[in-house]
Amino acid sequence: MLSYRHSFHAGNHADVLKHAVQALILQALKVKDKAFVYIDTHAGAGCYDLHSKEMDKTGEYLEGIKRLWQADVHAEMQDYLATVKALNNDTELRHYPGSPLLAKQLCRPQDRLVLSELHPADFPLLQQLFVGDRRSQIHRVDGFAHLKAALPPVERRGMVLIDPPYELAHEYADVVKALIDGLKRWATGTFAIWYPVAHSDDVRFLERKLASAGLPETLQIELNVLPANNRYGMTGSGMMVINPPWKLEQQMAELLPWLVDKLGQSAEADFKLRWLSEPH
Numbered sequence: 001m002l003s004y005r006h007s008f009h010a011g012n013h014a015d016v017l018k019h020a021v022q023a024l025i026l027q028a029l030k031v032k033d034k035a036f037v038y039i040d041t042h043a044g045a046g047c048y049d050l051h052s053k054e055m056d057k058t059g060e061y062l063e064g065i066k067r068l069w070q071a072d073v074h075a076e077m078q079d080y081l082a083t084v085k086a087l088n089n090d091t092e093l094r095h096y097p098g099s100p101l102l103a104k105q106l107c108r109p110q111d112r113l114v115l116s117e118l119h120p121a122d123f124p125l126l127q128q129l130f131v132g133d134r135r136s137q138i139h140r141v142d143g144f145a146h147l148k149a150a151l152p153p154v155e156r157r158g159m160v161l162i163d164p165p166y167e168l169a170h171e172y173a174d175v176v177k178a179l180i181d182g183l184k185r186w187a188t189g190t191f192a193i194w195y196p197v198a199h200s201d202d203v204r205f206l207e208r209k210l211a212s213a214g215l216p217e218t219l220q221i222e223l224n225v226l227p228a229n230n231r232y233g234m235t236g237s238g239m240m241v242i243n244p245p246w247k248l249e250q251q252m253a254e255l256l257p258w259l260v261d262k263l264g265q266s267a268e269a270d271f272k273l274r275w276l277s278e279p280h
């Protein structure tokens with residue numbers, strides 16, 4: 001069952017958090033000249049029209065990227081917002097880059113991109129976006145299964161983004177399994193897992209499973225634009241980053257209050273930044 005389409009949600013507050021963190025991890029990888037790999041297990045269509053009929057129904061980007069794309073750029077948002085701005089003219093926000101396009105713009109000629117997407121309508125859009133890009137391998141396969149095949153990468157450095165739709169109850173357990181299997185194959189890779197804050201039981205499940213899995217250092221980054229409740233859909237979102245770049249905690253400590261200020265939808269908006277598994 002593949003009913004989820006990211007075109008209804010592109011550029012919302014959760015995408016802003018996810019893509020800002022993704023850009024900071026890529027920035028840290030680029031400090032060394034040596035090539036790295038970017039693996040995206042659930043890539044989506046790659047680029048989104050914010051004036052599409054899907055977006056007309058939800059308008060989610062209005063409470064997300066629209067609120068800050070023209071704001072004074074926070075230092076930690078520079079790479080991410082430069083990519084958004086490069087897709088648009090100065091006055092109109094029309095297009096939004098998904099995680100694969102952000103990576104396409106931020107990776108260097110020597111880096112490699114491995115993208116998986118299953119949806120029959122989104123896969124060709126993604127493929128089209130990468131025509132002629134010799135750094136990328138794009139697969140219409142199950143991203144969890146393909147992750148196993150892709151690890152360990154020859155480069156021995158890089159990041160994995162795991163960003164499933166969480167439409168199916170077992171996807172939380174799938175994420176935990178994919179992560180544990182992935183770390184067995186590639187203990188030093190940076191794994192970034194996105195999760196929604198919608199049902200507190202699901203978040204607690206993920207926290208409990210990851211905290212007890214004996215993982216390497218794991219940073220939890222969460223942005224709650226509304227106070228948590230179990231009734232009104234997604235009130236926030238988070239990222240679990242395993243083997244984060246050493247500066248990420250400090251960068252997020254500076255960025256999260258700014259994001260709360262820009263994206264908060266109530267006086268109770270807040271953030272969480274903590275080690276789920278401590279640095280050694």
Ligand SMILES: C[S@@+](CC[C@H](N)C(=O)[O-])C[C@H]1O[C@@H](n2cnc3c(N)ncnc32)[C@H](O)[C@@H]1O
Binds near residue numbers: 040097098118143
């Ligand atoms: C949240 S969206 C991805 C958004 C994208 N990572 C971004 O940030 O722009 C999740 C995507 O996963 C795809 N998908 C669902 N199950 C999948 C699977 N088992 N393997 C690969 N892709 C899958 C969906 O079609 C959807 O496009």
